[in-house]
Amino acid sequence: MFEARNVTKVYDMGAVQVHALRGVSFTIEQGEMVAIMGPSGSGKSTLMQLMGCLDRPTSGTIVLDGEDVTQVRDDRLAEIRNKKIGFVFQQFNLLPRLSAVENVELPLVYAGVGRRERRRRALELLEAVGLGERVHHRPNELSGGQKQRVAIARALANEPAVILADEPTGALDTRTGAEIMQLLARLNEQGHTVVIVTHDPEVASRTRRVIHIRDGLISKDERLDGS
Amino acid sequence: MFEARNVTKVYDMGAVQVHALRGVSFTIEQGEMVAIMGPSGSGKSTLMQLMGCLDRPTSGTIVLDGEDVTQVRDDRLAEIRNKKIGFVFQQFNLLPRLSAVENVELPLVYAGVGRRERRRRALELLEAVGLGERVHHRPNELSGGQKQRVAIARALANEPAVILADEPTGALDTRTGAEIMQLLARLNEQGHTVVIVTHDPEVASRTRRVIHIRDGLISKDERLDGS
Numbered sequence: 113m114f115e116a117r118n119v120t121k122v123y124d125m126g127a128v129q130v131h132a133l134r135g136v137s138f139t140i141e142q143g144e145m146v147a148i149m150g151p152s153g154s155g156k157s158t159l160m161q162l163m164g165c166l167d168r169p170t171s172g173t174i175v176l177d178g179e180d181v182t183q184v185r186d187d188r189l190a191e192i193r194n195k196k197i198g199f200v201f202q203q204f205n206l207l208p209r210l211s212a213v214e215n216v217e218l219p220l221v222y223a224g225v226g227r228r229e230r231r232r233r234a235l236e237l238l239e240a241v242g243l244g245e246r247v248h249h250r251p252n253e254l255s256g257g258q259k260q261r262v263a264i265a266r267a268l269a270n271e272p273a274v275i276l277a278d279e280p281t282g283a284l285d286t287r288t289g290a291e292i293m294q295l296l297a298r299l300n301e302q303g304h305t306v307v308i309v310t311h312d313p314e315v316a317s318r319t320r321r322v323i324h325i326r327d328g329l330i331s332k333d334e335r336l337d338g339s
Numbered sequence: 340m341f342e343a344r345n346v347t348k349v350y351d352m353g354a355v356q357v358h359a360l361r362g363v364s365f366t367i368e369q370g371e372m373v374a375i376m377g378p379s380g381s382g383k384s385t386l387m388q389l390m391g392c393l394d395r396p397t398s399g400t401i402v403l404d405g406e407d408v409t410q411v412r413d414d415r416l417a418e419i420r421n422k423k424i425g426f427v428f429q430q431f432n433l434l435p436r437l438s439a440v441e442n443v444e445l446p447l448v449y450a451g452v453g454r455r456e457r458r459r460r461a462l463e464l465l466e467a468v469g470l471g472e473r474v475h476h477r478p479n480e481l482s483g484g485q486k487q488r489v490a491i492a493r494a495l496a497n498e499p500a501v502i503l504a505d506e507p508t509g510a511l512d513t514r515t516g517a518e519i520m521q522l523l524a525r526l527n528e529q530g531h532t533v534v535i536v537t538h539d540p541e542v543a544s545r546t547r548r549v550i551h552i553r554d555g556l557i558s559k560d561e562r563l564d565g566s
């Protein structure tokens with residue numbers, strides 16, 4: 113599914129260079145459920161953005177389903193993002209002038225899904241994350257945890273093979289967070305690959321493997337089921 | 340310090356009315372350290388915005404240091420906000436075109452503090468939240484937890500009597516979160532009133548009182564030291 117080899121990312125700020133990732137290598141098989149943990153600023157979101165084909169590494173390769181995504185053209189990258197990957201952003205990145213249901217429909221629009229089916233699917237997803245009564249609210253008319261759940265629903269719209277969730281329960285109370293983890297666990301049982309950046313040990317304990325990142329490097333790659 | 344009496348907040352969306360707060364009453368004394376907990380969407384941020392004089396209740400009163408802030412004019416409200424209150428927003432609300440240090444200096448600019456003293460104070464605060472090496476980064480060049488810490492530093496710039504922090508550790512790993520809680524506890528020992536919205540029971544356990552909100556109402560007002 114995912115194979116990262118010696119991936120680096122340097123942010124060039126002119127006078128200063130920030131080495132956000134310093135040579136990261138790992139393999140994630142289709143159907144795995146993996147947590148990524150590490151201190152604030154250690155490179156987790158940067159890694160997720162590279163895996164999600166939202167940005168390119170400075171050096172190294174990322175192979176997704178046998179395709180080296182560091183070598184493909186931008187339009188192919190956009191196609192991979194839309195068809196294969198569901199991305200939950202750490203800061204949600206909702207479109208401010210669209211309602212919750214319109215935000216969730218957006219990936220379905222790009223995928224060419226018809227109007228009635230899009231609406232049905234988007235409403236079903238919002239229901240699944242507990243937002244059935246907020247579907248016409250715009251982002252600035254939603255609470256922090258409600259925005260987060262719209263972002264999660266949107267990531268699931270195209271039933272992507274890979275779900276990359278950057279701190280998907282960060283703004284949620286324990287109970288709502290547990291409901292979201294149930295949802296992700298169920299999708300994983302159905303065969304979706306799930307990668308979750310989290311600071312919450314509770315969330316990490318619901319995965320089968322934890323990749324620890326520290327200062328742009330993997331400090332530990334830990335299997336939780338003893339295998 | 341704070342006295343809320345029968346506070347309501349209704350968001351009027353035309354066809355629909357959202358009753359975000361349905362009659363909330365409580366008193367917080369100067370020097371208390373209080374947590375506010377409750378499910379996503381229950382009204383916590385709405386309550387914080389009213390306490391922080393960022394918005395007005397639909398009905399009811401909020402008295403801050405003997406002054407009914409629901410009756411004062413907008414310019415007095417702005418003055419109270421700048422002098423008495425440090426607000427950490429759930430979504431940070433940093434100015435995108437300013438660097439971290441410039442963002443932290445902003446309340447000091449409004450308070451008329453001189454250039455050299457502002458810079459000294461802002462750098463000291465960024466150091467205290469572990470961002471000494473990120474002072475010239477803009478918000479989009481910072482990680483989620485780094486943005487959160489800039490927002491915290493900014494709230495503390497004017498050494499406000501009241502610190503209102505809406506989920507200040509939500510984007511932080513356990514250790515960095517604990518450092519922030521140390522900082523807030525120390526400020527509380529020095530006499531600052533600290534009110535923290537949190538989903539984290541760890542954070543709540545470091546306060547002496549937890550106000551539980553559910554569906555726009557206070558469901559429980561719990562003193563943690565048995566007093």
Ligand SMILES: Nc1ncnc2c1ncn2[C@@H]1O[C@H](COP(=O)(O)OP(=O)(O)OP(=O)(O)O)[C@@H](O)[C@H]1O
Nearest residue numbers: 123132152153154155156157158480482483484485
């Ligand atoms: N555009 C950028 N320009 C310069 N530096 C950047 C940029 N984006 C991120 N950084 C830096 O790269 C490092 C890694 O950032 P990243 O967002 O990956 O951290 P993170 O592990 O997700 O942290 P958090 O847990 O706080 O979200 C940080 O130190 C950050 O300051």
Ligand SMILES: Nc1ncnc2c1ncn2[C@@H]1O[C@H](COP(=O)(O)OP(=O)(O)OP(=O)(O)O)[C@@H](O)[C@H]1O
Nearest residue numbers: 253255256257350357359379380381382383384385
């Ligand atoms: N501008 C608005 N217009 C309409 N409804 C709103 C608006 N702002 C908030 N709401 C609604 O009011 C309710 C309370 O929102 P609030 O942001 O106070 O919740 P919260 O307790 O902070 O939740 P979270 O833990 O998710 O941040 C939510 O159901 C939300 O959808």
Ligand SMILES: [Mg+2]
Nearest residue numbers: 157202482483
């Ligand atoms: Mg991050």
Ligand SMILES: [Mg+2]
Nearest residue numbers: 255256384429
């Ligand atoms: Mg909130």
